[in-house]
Amino acid sequence: MLDQRVLQSFSNAGQEVLGRRFPGFRPRSGGTEFTIQPRSIRKLSLESGDLLAISGNGTVAVAAFDAGGQPRPSHLGLQGLVAIDAESFHAQPLLGWVAANGGADDEAIQAVPLESRGEPVILKARDSVTAWLIRPAKREDLVCGTAQGVISATLQPAGGRTMLPDPLGKVREEFTVLRGSARAYEIKRGEFVQIIDLEGQQCSDFQAIRMRGLDRDEELVIDSTATRSMVRRAYPGPGLFDKFYDASLAPLLQVIQDSCGRHDTFGMACTARGYEERGFPGHVNCSDNMSLAFAPFGVAPRVAWPAVNFFWNTWIDPRHQIQTEESHSRAGDFVVMKALDDLVCTSTACPDDIDPINGWNPTDIHVRIYESDSAIQRAVAYRPKEDGPMSMSQTSAFHLRLEPLTNAFAPARDLWSPVSFPAHGTLGEYWACRTAVTVQDMSGLRKFDVIGP
Structure with a gap:
C-alpha cells in the first residue's frame, strides 16, 4: 500500500480533529456523507432531530416511511407526493423493504421531488423515519453520459448519537x-x-x-x-x-x-x-x-x-x-x-x-x-479519495453467468471483476481471442468489449 500513488497525502499532518492531525477523517460534527449516483437509491434511518443535507446539481426524490411502511413525508417536513416511475431507478430494494414492513405491495412509488442547485437542501426529522433518496434517470441518459451528476447527502445525528451501519441480514x-x-x-x-x-x-x-x-x-x-x-x-x-x-x-x-x-x-x-x-x-x-x-x-x-x-x-x-x-x-x-x-x-x-x-x-x-x-x-x-464517502463494491450484471466459471474475482474500483478462468488458463484465453470470440466484462466503464479474430 505504501508504494501506491494516492490522490492525497495520508499522514499525520493536515486537518485538526480534537487535537489530532489526520487527513482523511471527517470530524464527528461533520456527519456522515453519502453519494447517490443516477438511477440509484440510498436508504437512511433518521431519528427525531436528525439533520439531512442534500447538495449537488440535479433532482433527487425523497420517499419517507414510518416503521409500518406507510408514506410519511411530513416526518421530514415535506409535502407534495408524486408518483415516481419504477423503471427510472433500481427500485427492487425499496419495493422489497416496503412490502416486508407491511406497506402497500404494489409498484406505485410515492416520493417528493427536490431540486438541488448549488445551495444544500436541509431537512430535519420530526419523528423516526426511514428515508429513501432516489436519483431517477433514463437508461439511455446513463449510457450516453447525459444523466445529471452525483448528488451528495450528509446525515447529522442529533445529540451526537452514534450511528450503526444498516444490518446486512437477519x-x-x-x-x-x-x-x-x-x-x-x-x-x-x-x-x-x-x-x-x-x-x-x-x-x-x-x-x-x-x-x-x-x-x-x-x-x-x-x-x-x-x-x-x-x-x-x-x-x-x-x-x-x-x-x-x-x-x-x-x-x-x-x-x-x-x-x-x-x-x-x-x-x-x-x-x-x-x-x-x-x-x-x-x-x-x-x-x-x-x-x-x-x-x-x-x-x-x-x-x-x-x-x-x-x-x-x-x-x-x-x-x-x-x-x-x-x-x-x-x-x-x-x-x-x-x-x-x-x-x-x-x-x-x-x-x-x-x-x-x-x-x-x-x-x-x-x-x-x-x-x-x-x-x-x-x-x-x-473511496474515490482518502477522505471521500465510502461505498461497498457491487457485482456486475454479468456476475451470475461468470461466477460458475471462476472463483478468481478482484475489486476493480467499486465492482467485482474476474481475474482469470482456471478451466481455460492464460493460453486458452489468448487462443479464444485469436480463433473464437470473447466478451470482456468492463462494467466499471459502463461497457463490455467483444474481441475476436
Missing part, C-alpha cells in the same frame, strides 16, 4: 463490547459475524476456537502464521484468498466484507507485561480480558493471546521494523466473516491509551451475529 444477536473489555460468544457453522468500529480508530482483538476441538480438550485457534502461509499475504480479505486457518491448515472463518482493509496478524493481543515494561503496571489488557471471557467455555487462560487485531494499523518498514500508527478505520467501518465450523469467539475493545493505535482514546466495538440464511455478498470499501 440479526440473531447483537451487543456492544465496552471499551477496555472483552466478550465471548458462540457462532454456528454458516452464520456470519460482523465486527463494527463504532467511533473510528479503535482496535479489536479477535480469536476463534473450534467447538469440536474443545470437546476433546484441544484448543484449535486461528493461527496467524498458518493463515499468512496459506493466503500469501499479511492477512486475508474478501476474494480468492479469504480464509483464516488453524495450525492444521483447516479453515475456520471466511472474510466476506471489509470496509477498512488495514489490520494486523503479527502482534499478540496487548498484555500485562507489555504495559509493565512501558511503566504502567496493572493496566487493563486484552489478553487478560480474553482469558476471562473464554473461561466459561473451559479454555485455559494465557499470559499472551495470539489474535487477529482488526483495525490495528501496522506495517514493516525497509529496515524490517514493525511500525504502528493511528488506525485507518472510520466510524462505522466493519469486517464480516462467515463461520466454517461451530466456533466460540471473543472480541475485545482494546484499552490501549498510551500510544496512537486507538487514536489515544479507546472506544466501544459493536458485534452482530447474522443467521446462516442471510444473503451477504462479498465486498470491500471503495
Whole structure:
C-alpha cells in the first residue's frame, strides 16, 4: 500500500480533529456523507432531530416511511407526493423493504421531488423515519453520459448519537463490547459475524476456537502464521484468498466484507507485561480480558493471546521494523466473516491509551451475529479519495453467468471483476481471442468489449 500513488497525502499532518492531525477523517460534527449516483437509491434511518443535507446539481426524490411502511413525508417536513416511475431507478430494494414492513405491495412509488442547485437542501426529522433518496434517470441518459451528476447527502445525528451501519441480514444477536473489555460468544457453522468500529480508530482483538476441538480438550485457534502461509499475504480479505486457518491448515472463518482493509496478524493481543515494561503496571489488557471471557467455555487462560487485531494499523518498514500508527478505520467501518465450523469467539475493545493505535482514546466495538440464511455478498470499501464517502463494491450484471466459471474475482474500483478462468488458463484465453470470440466484462466503464479474430 505504501508504494501506491494516492490522490492525497495520508499522514499525520493536515486537518485538526480534537487535537489530532489526520487527513482523511471527517470530524464527528461533520456527519456522515453519502453519494447517490443516477438511477440509484440510498436508504437512511433518521431519528427525531436528525439533520439531512442534500447538495449537488440535479433532482433527487425523497420517499419517507414510518416503521409500518406507510408514506410519511411530513416526518421530514415535506409535502407534495408524486408518483415516481419504477423503471427510472433500481427500485427492487425499496419495493422489497416496503412490502416486508407491511406497506402497500404494489409498484406505485410515492416520493417528493427536490431540486438541488448549488445551495444544500436541509431537512430535519420530526419523528423516526426511514428515508429513501432516489436519483431517477433514463437508461439511455446513463449510457450516453447525459444523466445529471452525483448528488451528495450528509446525515447529522442529533445529540451526537452514534450511528450503526444498516444490518446486512437477519440479526440473531447483537451487543456492544465496552471499551477496555472483552466478550465471548458462540457462532454456528454458516452464520456470519460482523465486527463494527463504532467511533473510528479503535482496535479489536479477535480469536476463534473450534467447538469440536474443545470437546476433546484441544484448543484449535486461528493461527496467524498458518493463515499468512496459506493466503500469501499479511492477512486475508474478501476474494480468492479469504480464509483464516488453524495450525492444521483447516479453515475456520471466511472474510466476506471489509470496509477498512488495514489490520494486523503479527502482534499478540496487548498484555500485562507489555504495559509493565512501558511503566504502567496493572493496566487493563486484552489478553487478560480474553482469558476471562473464554473461561466459561473451559479454555485455559494465557499470559499472551495470539489474535487477529482488526483495525490495528501496522506495517514493516525497509529496515524490517514493525511500525504502528493511528488506525485507518472510520466510524462505522466493519469486517464480516462467515463461520466454517461451530466456533466460540471473543472480541475485545482494546484499552490501549498510551500510544496512537486507538487514536489515544479507546472506544466501544459493536458485534452482530447474522443467521446462516442471510444473503451477504462479498465486498470491500471503495473511496474515490482518502477522505471521500465510502461505498461497498457491487457485482456486475454479468456476475451470475461468470461466477460458475471462476472463483478468481478482484475489486476493480467499486465492482467485482474476474481475474482469470482456471478451466481455460492464460493460453486458452489468448487462443479464444485469436480463433473464437470473447466478451470482456468492463462494467466499471459502463461497457463490455467483444474481441475476436
